[in-house]
Amino acid sequence: MNQGKLGGPRSGPINSKSMSKEKSVHSGQVGEGEDWKANLNRPPVDNRQKTTDVTSTKGVEFEDFCLKRELLMGIFEKGWEKPSPIQEESIPIALSGRDVLARAKNGTGKSGAYLIPMLGRCDLNKDHIQALVLVPTRELALQTSQIAIELSRHMGALNVMVTTGGTNLRDDIMRLENSVHIIVATPGRILDLINKRIAKVDHCNMIVLDEADKLLSQDFKQMMDNIVTQLPVSRQILLFSATFPITVKDFMLKHMKKPYEINLMEELTLKGVSQFYAYVEEKKKVHCLNTLFSKLQINQSIIFCNSTHRVELLAKKITELGYSCFYIHARMKQEYRNRVFHDFRQGMCRNLVCSDLFTRGIDIQAVNVVINFDFPKMPETYLHRIGRSGRYGHLGLAINLITYDDRFSLARIEEELKTDIKPIPPVIDKSLYVA
Structure with missing residues (x-):
């Protein structure tokens, strides 16, 4: 068309x-007039029902933030009509240069909440690295950099670079010989580039920690301290996450300057995600999954297992049952992970079996069903898993296969997240998860 x-x-x-x-307009320059x-x-308007997770706003428009018109063009062409609550709260504060500590649910627009002010503050007259976005996984880095590129498509010479472990270091060296304004990275790779003086961050005045609870866990905490201390003293730090454990408070006290705190977590789970459990013996899980496939109206589903070995075994079983299925986990080669991620996002397969690699920030709008084939033990893991459906205020379904050994974990997660996981009914009302 x-x-x-x-x-x-x-x-x-x-x-x-x-x-x-x-x-x-086509050349990236902005014509005069309204x-x-x-x-x-613009993409077609999304007329699906949305929950108050993203609609409960004060009525602010993107134009009210005094953004450059070129950036506004990218925002609207991305299909973002109005700011979500987290964007409404954080964008003006971040544009002012103040540190921000923000809690908001998965799938409510956190990426836009920091990318928009980051792009708005970039000075194209300066050809050094001006901002870093750190994320815990390679898939999230690729996704976030793509959003940044799309938002900045009319901003002329602004360059966004993504770098993660498992890719060729020589390619990064060649790209950094040219002008790069924003880098989206996983912690290990960017620290390596900084230590080798390949990525010069002496004038980088903005850093974002997305999925901050994971980035400040024991896996990454020392690397984060090393990265932040190499930035200018005047740096601005933005922390975004759905959960904030004590490690976040420690980092805040050590590195942040009177951060503006935003907490939009009156409840932890998304309003649009209906949660059910089914008691089942371990040996009958695959049969139960087969029954779910036959009864549910699945657009796309993500199915979680607790180990990489079980991911591959389950994917093989699902394929044998005659259903289309991909799988992805951390032990796969990066090239293959990228291909699976891309093809699933493009809708080339209905079902994806994965480990917790895929719980962090991955935004695929078509996913309307999440199945915990193996039930997680930690509330944070459960929260991030079910947040893969019901993205941006839409409806979704989370189904948990519970064995006898999982009964205490189920009770603990319900209590800590203050959520209600109901027994699965004989028939699930399609209006709960089908647009």
Whole structure:
């Protein structure tokens, strides 16, 4: 549909003035007047029902943040019509240069809440690294960098780079010989680049920790301290996460300057995700899963196992049952992980079996069902897993297969998350999870 490039068919004659405006939009330059919005290449409006997780706002518009028009163009062409609550709260504070400590649910727009002010504060007249985004997994790094690239598509010479472990260091060296303004990275790789003086962060005045609870766990904590201490004293730090354990408080006291605290976590689980459990013997789990596949209206599903070995075994079983299935876990080669992630996002397969590698921040709008084939032991893990469905206020379903040994974990997670996981009914109402 070619007319979508200009925002739809135009009424009236086309004169030279209107032609020049169209040309300026396509070349990344912004034409004058209010019709710049009419000429944007916007995606179709998403008319699905949304919960108050993303609709309970104060009515602020993106234009109210005094952003550059080129950035606004990218925001609207991304399909983002209005700020979500976390974006409404954090964008103006982050634009002011103040440190931010933000808690918000999975799938409520946290990436936009820090990428928009980050892009808004970038100075294209300076060709050094101005901002770092740190994330715990390679898949999340790729996803976040892609969002940044899409939002900045009209911002001319702004360059976003992604770097993660498992990729060729020589490629990163070549890219950093050119101008790079924003780097999205996993901690180990960026620390290596900084220590080798390949990535020079002497003038990098902004750093974001996305999924901060994971980044400040024992796996990464020392690396985070090393990275932050190599930035200028005047740096701005933004922390975003759904859960904030004590390690976050320790980091805040050590490195942050009177951070502005945002807490949008009156309850922990997403309003749009209906949660059920089914008691089942271990040896009957696959049969139970087969029954779910036949009864549920699945657009796409993510199925979690507690070990990489069980991921591969289950994926093989599902394929033998005649269902399309991919699998992904941390022990796979990065090249293959990238391919699986890309193809599943593109809708080339209905079901994905994975380990907890895939719980952090992965945003695939088509996923409406999450199944815990193996029930997790930690409330944080459960929270991040079920947050893969019901993204951005939409409806979703979480089904948990519970064995006798899982009964205490189920009770603990319900109590700590203050949520109600109901017994699975004979028939699940489609209105709970189908748009």
